Amino acid sequence: MKAGDYFEVEIEDDRIVFVPQKLVSRDELAYWSKETQADITEALADVAAGRVKEFENVDDLLKDLNS
DSSP states (O other): OOTTOEEEEEEETTEEEEEEEOOOOGGGTTTTSHHHHHHHHHHHHHHHTTOOOOOSSHHHHHHHHHO
């Protein structure tokens, strides 16, 4: 523990327990949700497995999407 750290304080039986916490800005809340983290994990697995496509330009991307 050091000055400026954030903690959640819990009472368990006859003990006070300090649980370290991190502050997350409102703009970052969606990123840290379980759903978003699962999506990121899935996307990284797709990249690692080569399940990705690269396009030279937006028109080529749109052609692929519409095919």
